[in-house]
Amino acid sequence: MSKADYVYSVLLEEIRSAQIPGGTQLKAAPLAKRLGVSVTPVREALRRLENDRLVSYQSHHGATVVDLGDDALFEYYNVRAVVEGLGARLAADRISPQQLARLREQHEAMVRDAAAGHRERLGEQSQELHLAIADIGGPAFLGRHARAVRNSYPVPSDASLWLDAEYTRRQLDAHAEILDALEAGDGATAERIMVDHVRAAGDHRLSQRTTDQPA
16 A cells, blocks of 8 residues: 555545535645655545545645535435436346355344444444345446445444434344345346335435434
8 A cells, every 4th residue: 555545545445434524625735744644645635535536625725624505415415316227137147156255144143243232333333234135136346336335425323323223123134134035036136125125214314314403
């Protein structure tokens, strides 16, 4: 990994997880000092983040983390629904018994964690499950695109929808139904459930934003 790749990976994760929130100015010199590199790889990393549309440049302000609003959130979940839905449809025709068994193991681990009240990792586990399905359905391109979409929108760890017990139950039920459709080789049903599942997450997050706004 080059120094620029290192800086990019660190900043991408910090922005994606909202450790660096939207609207934050990113100055090359302080970042270089914090990460133990020169300013050159920092500037290269910031340009890559600009290409990812996670950072914008403005005159006299330099690089600033993009602050994404409700329209971006709506678009994010709908793009995810299309890409991950297609992944589920294609996976139904391609999944092997071994791959299905691994997915079921991942799902059962989530069910056990949820039952024990350990919901803090469910968001990460859910992402792994979704991306595994996308990789099975589209190993050449689709899995990579699914990751790119997910990396394009920051989600704070303490804002994970999986921290909500009722939401957790509904989404785990959806995971089980998707896996059943994959086992049956029913791509149309797998896609429909995945699309509804992802869009439901978007609707839930948008409703949370509305509730959290001051009157």
